[in-house]
Structure formats: structure tokens, C-alpha cells
Amino acid sequence: MSIATTERTAVCLTPTVRSTPVALGPLAAVTGADEYAPLRDGATVRYANFDYAASAPALIEVQNAVQEALGEYASVHRGAGHLSQRSTSRYEQAREIVAEFVGARADDHVIFTGNTTDSINLLAACVPGEVVVLDCEHHANLLPWKKIGARVISAPLSIEGTLEVLEKELSSRPAALVSVTGASNVTGEVLPIRRLAALAHRHGARIAVDGAQLVPHRRISLRESGVDYLAFSGHKLYAPFGSGVLVGRADWFDEAEPVRCGGGASYEVIGTPVAKTVEVAWHTGPARHEAGSPNVLGAVAIGAACEAIARLGEDAIARHERFLTDLLLTSLERIDGVRTLKIWADSTERVGIVAFTVEGRAPREVAEFLSSEYGIGVRDGKFCAHPVVNRLGCYDGAVRASIGLGTGENDVRRLVRALEDLSARQK
Numbered sequence: 248m249s250i251a252t253t254e255r256t257a258v259c260l261t262p263t264v265r266s267t268p269v270a271l272g273p274l275a276a277v278t279g280a281d282e283y284a285p286l287r288d289g290a291t292v293r294y295a296n297f298d299y300a301a302s303a304p305a306l307i308e309v310q311n312a313v314q315e316a317l318g319e320y321a322s323v324h325r326g327a328g329h330l331s332q333r334s335t336s337r338y339e340q341a342r343e344i345v346a347e348f349v350g351a352r353a354d355d356h357v358i359f360t361g362n363t364t365d366s367i368n369l370l371a372a373c374v375p376g377e378v379v380v381l382d383c384e385h386h387a388n389l390l391p392w393k394k395i396g397a398r399v400i401s402a403p404l405s406i407e408g409t410l411e412v413l414e415k416e417l418s419s420r421p422a423a424l425v426s427v428t429g430a431s432n433v434t435g436e437v438l439p440i441r442r443l444a445a446l447a448h449r450h451g452a453r454i455a456v457d458g459a460q461l462v463p464h465r466r467i468s469l470r471e472s473g474v475d476y477l478a479f480s481g482h483k484l485y486a487p488f489g490s491g492v493l494v495g496r497a498d499w500f501d502e503a504e505p506v507r508c509g510g511g512a513s514y515e516v517i518g519t520p521v522a523k524t525v526e527v528a529w530h531t532g533p534a535r536h537e538a539g540s541p542n543v544l545g546a547v548a549i550g551a552a553c554e555a556i557a558r559l560g561e562d563a564i565a566r567h568e569r570f571l572t573d574l575l576l577t578s579l580e581r582i583d584g585v586r587t588l589k590i591w592a593d594s595t596e597r598v599g600i601v602a603f604t605v606e607g608r609a610p611r612e613v614a615e616f617l618s619s620e621y622g623i624g625v626r627d628g629k630f631c632a633h634p635v636v637n638r639l640g641c642y643d644g645a646v647r648a649s650i651g652l653g654t655g656e657n658d659v660r661r662l663v664r665a666l667e668d669l670s671a672r673q674k
């Protein structure tokens with residue numbers, strides 16, 4: 248088998264892509280869509296990106312917004328000059344757009360961070376009590392909690408079982424916070440966030456959602472879901488300019504000592520030479536946790552991504568992704584030796600992430616084959632979620648294909664053909 252001749256080119260020929268009228272195309276234009284990848288035999292092929300879950304390309308709208316903001320870029324917050332005011336206004340506008348996009352309550356804080364990891368570490372520094380977390384999490388939603396002594400619960404093999412175990416844990420000993428993933432970065436399975444929020448609240452706990460994999464795929468409203476805190480990354484939301492978000496209830500943020508201390512977080516610092524010290528009065532509000540010069544372009548990028556995704560519409564995104572994910576899953580399940588992974592036997596919803604193993608092949612070997620023979624980029628390994636990948640029996644890791652707004656049906660069909668080819672080859 249080989250790549251369709253429409254997608255593959257001989258070396259030195261100008262790449263051309265003939266559209267196939269019946270195939271479902273990408274839902275949105277993204278950067279890198281016309282990139283050609285070199286193959287082992289010297290030809291090139293249009294790069295098929297199946298690594299959205301690690302880092303998504305920028306939406307063209309995001310690229311344009313950043314370009315425009317760059318043209319007027321200047322310092323923020325402390326300047327009276329024209330461009331300083333323009334940059335400040337863009338930064339604060341991005342905050343409002345994000346608040347609207349995630350259905351924040353009027354008194355929630357939207358804090359710009361570096362990424363999801365940064366957001367969860369910040370929240371961990373603000374929680375005024377015990378935390379409960381599941382062991383199936385990405386390390387970003389596990390290790391910051393472990394550091395502050397969280398209770399780590401082993402997630403049973405069903406969602407109903409997981410809810411029961413959490414219910415039992417919170418009834419036996421109260422906690423201030425439960426922190427869960429919105430969608431698994433290994434399997435894409437989605438947890439029932441509203442039910443989890445209601446469960447936590449019944450026991451007097453708040454709930455934080457690691458939205459790194461959920462927010463790029465599904466709309467979530469803090470107001471409607473009851474979620475207290477949400478963390479996510481710009482670079483997984485088609486806005487790879489170094490910013491992330493932590494949004495949620497103001498009181499813990501306003502009462503906690505800032506983790507990063509410096510200018511911007513403090514509104515008054517008084518030197519007391521006799522005592523050889525300084526007294527600091529910290530801001531309340533997002534500024535308290537945004538010390539230092541903020542990443543204006545990162546925030547602008549996230550704001551532009553939120554607006555572009557909202558314009559595309561939740562239904563269109565879900566339809567596009569469901570079609571491609573179902574096509575990929577059903578096709579993979581028909582290939583000899585390919586096993587797709589699932590954490591919870593009763594899960595019914597997933598975002599566009601499919602992890603699998605190929606019998607007798609190391610995940611890295613599969614990933615290298617897909618890249619060098621078919622120009623396909625996937626991720627292999629344990630995806631920074633070692634406990635759950637081990638629990639799924641994949642001690643050497645697995646391969647993960649993740650889909651996004653720039654993925655088309657032809658990409659999925661190429662991935663399936665490649666795996667059929669690999670499965671048919673003699674070891």
C-alpha cells in the first residue's frame with residue numbers, strides 16, 4: 248500500500264493537493280496546513296498533524312490578531328502613552344473575552360498564566376484545605392497536588408464506580424477541593440463534569456477542572472456546570488503564544504499570598520530602614536497573581552482563539568470531530584493487532600483523542616514508521632500520565648492520534664491506511 252498519489256509528490260516537484268469532493272475537509276484554517284514532510288524514499292507528502300493534544304497549530308484568526316497587536320505593541324498597565332493604553336486595553340479585553348467564553352460568574356477572576364501546569368500550581372498554592380484527586384490524571388493535575396499532600400484516589404474502571412468512590416471519600420473525610428480532568432489526555436474520554444460538581448458541592452467541597460483537553464473541543468460554562476475553577480492552555484487552544492488561563496472563584500485567590508512576587512502584584516511597598524525590611528500591600532484581583540510584565544500577545548492570542556471558536560459554533564465543532572473520531576476508532580478496531588485504549592468501560596463521550604497499541608511494535612517504532620513512510624505526526628510514550636497508562640497495561644507506552652479543527656477526512660484515511668500497511672508487514 249502507499250499514500251494516495253494526490254497527497255504524495257516526488258522530490259523537487261511543486262506540491263499540489265487535489266481536493267476530493269466527497270471527503271470532509273478541515274473545519275478551520277490553521278498555520279502549517281500546507282507543510283510538506285520528507286519521506287524515507289525521498290518524496291514529500293503534505294504533513295498530517297495528529298498531535299493536536301500536545302500542541303495545536305495557530306488558527307489563522309489568531310495569527311492575524313497577534314500580528315495586528317504586534318503592530319501596536321507597547322508596555323501595559325503602567326504607561327500613559329497611546330500605545331501603552333492600546334496594549335493594556337487589548338490585554339484586558341482578552342480577559343473579558345475569556346470570561347465570556349467559559350461562562351465565568353461576574354465575580355470570578357480570570358488570571359493569565361503560562362499554561363495549564365502553571366495554572367494548577369497556582370491554584371494549589373491558594374487552596375485553604377485538603378484536596379482530593381484521581382490517579383488517572385495528567386501529571387500537571389497530579390504532582391502539584393501531591394506536593395501539598397493531596398489524597399490521591401485510584402479511579403475505578405467505570406465512571407459510575409469513580410463517582411461512587413469519590414462520594415465515599417468525601418463522606419468519610421471532608422475536603423476543600425476536588426480536582427479532576429475534563430477530558431483524558433490519554434483516551435479523550437470525557438468525565439461528567441456537572442455530576443462531579445454537584446457531588447463535590449454536596450460534601451462542601453469545590454471542584455477544579457483541568458480543561459487542557461476539554462476546552463479546545465467542547466464549550467464549558469462555569470455558571471451552568473457549577474465548576475468552581477477551570478485551567479487551560481493557549482497552545483492547545485490554537486493560540487501557541489505562551490499563555491494559559493486559570494479562572495474561578497475570587498476569594499481563595501484574593502486571600503492567598505502571591506506565588507510570584509514582584510511588580511504589578513503589589514500596589515504599595517514601603518521600606519522600613521530601621522527594621523531593615525519592607526512592608527508590602529498586595530493587590531486583590533487577577534493582578535495579585537500576575538506579577539511581572541504580562542504576556543500581552545499570549546493573552547490576545549487566547550482571546551482571538553476563543554472568539555474564532557465561538558464563531559465556528561459548538562455543534563459544527565462536535566459534528567466535525569465526532570465524524571472523524573468515529574471513523575478513526577471504527578477503522579482502527581478492524582486492523583489486526585491494533586488495540587485502542589479506554590479507561591472507563593461505561594464512558595460514552597470522548598473528544599478527538601485516540602490512543603492505541605500495535606501488537607509486537609514499540610510505540611516509538613510505530614510513530615517513526617508513520618512519520619517516515621506516510622508523513623504523519625502522532626505522539627508516542629506515556630503522555631505525562633504514567634499511572635493511568637501503566638494501569639492500562641501499556642508499560643512501554645502507547646501511540647496517540649489527536650484530531651483538531653485542521654484535520655480532514657483524508658488525513659484520517661491516510662493514518663488508517665498506514666496502520667493497515669504496518670499491520671500487514673512481516674516483523
Ligand SMILES: Cc1ncc(COP(=O)(O)O)c(C=O)c1O
Binds near residue numbers: 387
Ligand atoms: C489533561 C492535561 N492537563 C494538563 C496538561 C499540561 O498542559 P501544559 O503543558 O500546557 O501546561 C496537559 C498537556 O498535555 C494535558 O493534556
